[in-house]
Amino acid sequence: MNGAQHILDAFHRHNIQTVFGYPGGCIMPLYDALVDDVRVEHVLCRHEQGCALAADGYARASGRLGVCIATSGPGATNLITGVANAHRDSIPMLVITGQVPSALIGTDAFQETDVLGMTLGIVKHSYLIESAAELPEILEEAMDLAQNGRPGPVWIDIPKDLLLDDVTATPMTTQAQPNATCPDLESAIALLRAARKPLLYSGGGISLAHAEESFRAFAECSAMPAVVTLKGIGNSGKNSAHNLGMLGMHGSRAANRAVDECDLLLVIGARLDDRATGKLDGFAPNARTIHIDADAAEFNKLRSAEVALRGDLNTILGELTHSLRETPLAINDWRKQCQAWRTTGGFQAADNEEPLAPITGPAFISQLSRTTPEDTIIACDVGQHQMWVAQHYQFDHPRHHLTSGGLGTMGFGLPAAIGAQFANRDSTVINVTGDGSFMMNAQELATVRRYNLPVKLIIMDNQCLGMVRQQQELFYNNRESQINLDDNPDFVAMARAFDIPALKIDRTDQVRRGIETILAYSGPMLLHVAIAREENVWPIVKPGGSNKEMIDETRRTAADKKEMTA
């Protein structure tokens, strides 16, 4: 068996059925081995960035390892954005690239790039294979590393000659890392009991640790008011009475208010990102902090914690729940107060009753949320439409909401939706995108067509880079700079060129029918939704500002608006 065959064999042993890749010179031996191997389904995307983001979407939607493959040089450099995206959101991913033959490394050979050096900052770990003999062990270690502890991408760069060399496979079992013990659990419980206004603050770490159920059991048992980060959306389920929604720059007033007033923050699986906390000086000024995470390096990074617990979130949450079952928290006044804030300061999309009125982003997303089936997965792009999804779509599970949080990668949505559809063949998968983001990986329409994936695409077209336009309007004196996209192609015609049916809507009375039409269609379909160019995402906190200073639409007076459009 040669190195390439060994890799496919290892995929099979690890139950990796789907990989995303693009061939080229130095990875040819692996593609040659694929010809005879029917156990692994290789998905050919149309750009290596598409491969990496599809592997990322596959991993997010399934909780399993995402795998992407590319050749050396431009293949590897094209992967980089997708791998960085996975790195920033701690997505388990295995990246395999071919490298120029060992003897040519360092000679500026054709399609040689220093992949190892170039990717140090965007991987959990990386390897350059130096002999075929080390390949089996490194492969096992890489798959284990990518998925355990705090997950992340692991990159293996393999010189072409070593893919062809004989490998004596020694299947080995990796040892599960022992869970950290938590001597501080008692201190955490004591702090929790002492608090009058405790607040649960959860993030993407919950689903990364496969701890959704333990989290919900804890959230219900403690009945603590709760806020979520962008990546924690869905953690509480859509029927939770205590969830105040997303906090932060585009968070709900209720969530930001509760953070401001709480006396204890229980942070679980979150890293206190600046988009969530706003200016740190003003963040949760009266609160003590308990921080629970798989990664000890997150503790005291941005906020010091009185108690920090590292370990398996399932175990820790289980123990916390157990302790609260015996004696519930006595925080009724605080609960009532948060409920009241939720009523007045939650996200509410005003439905426009006027049938001929233009479509607004929030109302469209609310309607989408009401119309889609239970198991629907939404893969977002980046911009205003992403925030409207976060604010107005009711998610019941964090794996139903795929969003590029840490890196904010425009072009994420379509390939991520492709990956998610491969992981969940029977689920409804929808890419909600913007007219800017869509064009960043539009080539992947060809992948949708080739595999006849029933992915639905919704383009929220405001004819501009809306998120940038909004910030230019609000914080740069309305000096618009390079945000105009009014020469977008005809998206309906474009989809049809890929043999994907499409339709366009621009009036409120077309929204429901439009959504129902794409959902009812058995194959892929695109819905082009024209919305107003001037629409903004509300509320907003100025970048770098404190979450206390949320700006509402009502603060813009008629005179302001006139001045802005003058």
Add this chain to the structure above:
Amino acid sequence: MKVESSHKTSNYTITCRMNHEAAALERLCQVVRIRGFRIAKMAVETADGALDIALTIQGTRPVAMLQSQLEKLHTVAEVKLAAPVVAAATRIA
């Protein structure tokens, strides 16, 4: 409570043992740089297939944060921090 760094630059000495892999030193230096420190002095020795690295670094950020990031590297076995040369640089507000 907010974690703050003083604006005073401090020197620290860190010793680190890591696997002797292809990108070992770059990996280490990359983390030191991105987490806010500069390397003022560096000595490397190989022993039993491992690298023993002694670093003198300078920076204004809490050095414990750098230590935990270095410990996270898969190929780093141990990180030890000697007492800072200038008085403690971190303050918990």
